[in-house]
Amino acid sequence: MAEAAAFQGTGPSPARRWLRRTLTIAVGAPLLAGLLHNPSASAKAPEEGQVSRTVDVSIDTLTPSAPVEGDTVTVTGTMTNRGKRAITDATVNLRVGPRMNSRSEIDQVARRKGFRSDSDPQPLDAAPEIDIPRLDVGVAHDFRISVPVSKLGLDDEGGIYQLGVSITGQTSEAQYDRVLGIERTFLPYQPEPTDKRTQLTYLWPLMSSAHISADTASDDQQTPVFQDDDLAEELRPGGRLDELVTLGQGLPVTWVIDPDLLASVDAMANGYRVKDGTGHTAGTEANRKLAERWLGMLEKAVQGRKVVALPFADPDLASLAHHGKAVPGSLEHLQSATELAGSTVETILHVQPATDFAWPVDGAVDPSIMAVATSAGARKVIARSDSIQDDDLSYTPTAARPLGGGTTAVVSDAELSTAFQGDMVRAETSTLAVQEFLAQTLAITLEQPQDQRSVVVAPQRRPSVAQAQAMATAVRGLGARRWTQPLDLVAAAAVKPDPDASTTVPRGSQYPKRLRDGELPVQAFRDMKTTRDELDDFKVILTDATRVVPPVGNAINREMSTSWRGRASEAAIYRVDVRDVLQRLTKSVVLVDKSDLTLSGRSATIPVTVQNKLLQDVEGLVLRLSSSNKARLKVDGEGSADLPITVRAGHSQSVKFPASANANGQVSMTAQLYTVDGTPYGAPMTFTVRVSEMTPTVMLVIAGGVLLLVLAGVRMYSQRKRLAARAAEAEAETETEVEPEAESEPEAEAEPAGPEDDTTAQDTPAAEHPSDPDTDTGPESGDPSSPSEKVDR
DSSP states (O other), X not given: OHHHHHHHTOOOOHHHHHHHHHHHHHHHHHHHHHHHHOHHHHTHHXXXXXXXXXXXXXXXEEESSSOOXXXXXXXXXXXXXXXXXXXXXXXXXXXXXXXXXXXHHHHHHHHOOSOOTTTSOOOOTTSOOEEEEEEOTTOEEEEEEEXXXXXXXXXXXXXXXXXXXXXXEEOSSOOSOEEEEEEEEEEEEOSSOOSSOEEEEEEEEEOOOOOEEEEEOSSTTOOEEESOSHHHHHHSTTSHHHHHHHHHTTSSOEEEEOHHHHHHHHHHHTOOEEEETTEEEEOOHHHHHHHHHHHHHHHHHHTTSOEEEOSTTOBOHHHHHHTGGGSTTHHHHHHHHHHHHHHHHHHHHOSOOBOOEEOXXXXXXXXXXXXXXXXXXOOEEEEETTTSOOTTOSSOOOSEEEEETTEEEEEEOHHHHTXXXXXXXXXXXXXXXXXXXXXXXXXXXXXXXTSOOEEEEOOOSSOOHHHHHHHHHHHHHTTTOSSEEEOOHHHHHTSOOOTTSOOOOOOGGGSOHHHHTTSOOHHHHHHHHHHHHHHHHHHTTBSOGGGTHHHHHHHHHHTTBGGGTTOHHHHHHHHHHHHHHHHHHHXXXXXXXXOOEEEESXXXXXXXXXXXXXXXXXEEEEEEEEESOTTTEEETTBSEEEEEEEEOTTOEEEEEEEEEESSOEEEEEEEEEEETTSOEEEEEEEEEEEEEOOOHHHHHXXXXXXXXXXXHHHHHHHHHHHHHHHHHHHHHHHHHHHOGGGGGSOOOOOOOOOOSOOOOOOOOOOOOOTTSOOSBOOXXXXXXXXXXXXXXX
């Protein structure tokens, strides 16, 4: 009115304005002075809140969690004196607040600590009081309050109400009644189903960390070797995975499964081994039966339910997007993991899963994550509302958001998805979380009761036992379907989107730092590439690649799992173990070390031996022998020669290269294995050949020496023959003098003398030299050759 009057030119006169200011000062001065001299007035709220936390009030149970008309609400809990003095003449009261109209009001009440007289309701007259004459310091007192719903003062149309339990009493320092403790929770009340019920999708994740190594036993079954036996602990009755299956069966949830977990449990059920120092031992029969039992339970639980299979080993999409793309070939891991997912789930659980969903960690996305997630065929990405935000809307929109190009973001609700991430071991914490979850879902329905919307809840990937129990309690609390109705994830992704909902993917700079700090580094992807390259080179020589490629390839997929977040050192150790296993296999096919050789003559053959310690034949190898000086020593007429080679399992094979010498001296030789595509396989092996050629001059000298030896032999023979003849004549003369009559006797006929020695050359096999083993030398021929080795001529 004053502004209107001033605008019309009829405002108050200067004298009247002066009088008004004087009266304002006169009236306001005492009030201001009172506030300045009585600080308790301005500090009333903080002091009131601090005092009201003297007693720790715990609400342990609230049943029923979502009552209807005719029910009786029962609240139980404890009162614990945390102060410094005993409390006397205390009473415990139930307080039911007014109806709340929005999710923001629920958030405000949930964050509030201590009693506030300006916002907390008065004790409920219809509820019974509990008298506590004395509550000593540190002493806990149990309470139980039951009130019919008809006496709670709830509106007939229902809604969300604050429900509090308080304790009022006195202490020796303040002998008057005041609220010394309070705890609040929420009471969702919807006596009749709403016209439009919210479609609610709850994801039930079944995931674990990596347990299987790249190693397998040497038996025909290729028994897998586990890193540890921790998986058995999760499968035991009461264990984490056991509870998830036990609680999840019968609930209207969508099962989201890591196929690697199924493969690991299936491997355990069929017999497994566990690393033990440098070796491994057989897993126990009891653990095998645990795995078999768990798979049977799970198969029954998923029948008739939607199952979503994530890529094998649940790869960390954010790490791939932010670090893996810098390493060539990293995205191929995601492709292979996606292809393996469906067949693994179908083979083990006998259900057809959906495989076109991607789930980044905590639903946080940016353009690079979306590009990586869809690169392997996923067309639906599970995001979260604290990443793709709807700041301009006063209500919760439908989860499905078309992003173009055939890609849909399924945006889960952040508050509902994080409702059970805390420590749910304490009954109080679990109860409060469940009641707030139910209240939030009812608030979503009441935001726009005329419109039906679809909401998705994507909880933490690996909930603890207590968290899973709280989650199950919350889902069961919605079982009456008074304001929600269940919907599976596949159907939720196909719901007609809200045209006003945001479809803007946040920039990379907006990606949460706490999540970025936990990602796999670039070096991790470099290690994966190195291992993958070695595997690719190795598999081409194997006659049965299935004994090596699946176990090692799956282990490489496990190296980029989201389960390594927060476990950087364990992730690095696992990567080293995988590569060590592969290198141990590749080094089972090696060149046998040779000692230095001596080549005498113009030509010879040089043998090189390859040993195969694998349990299968190897083929597709080429052995190359190279001379460092082809002017002195050539291999097959050139500086080097290639010869194909196949080696049987557990045997050694020798390859002989023809060599020709042109000059004396030492020549360094290098032997190297190659795959058929020309890729070097293994380390090269070097040795030295000493060339000692027989030249014409040397041959002439040798021939002259032989001639001299022959002439000397002839001369010695002639001399011996003459001496023998003379000796015979002398002996004859002597015999004539002694026995003259003997001359008249007839001379005996001499028998024909035979040869003194048979010097005819016989055909004898050439003696084999130690450096020239058989073509197939057997498994025992892996030792280095003799130091005196010479080549064949």
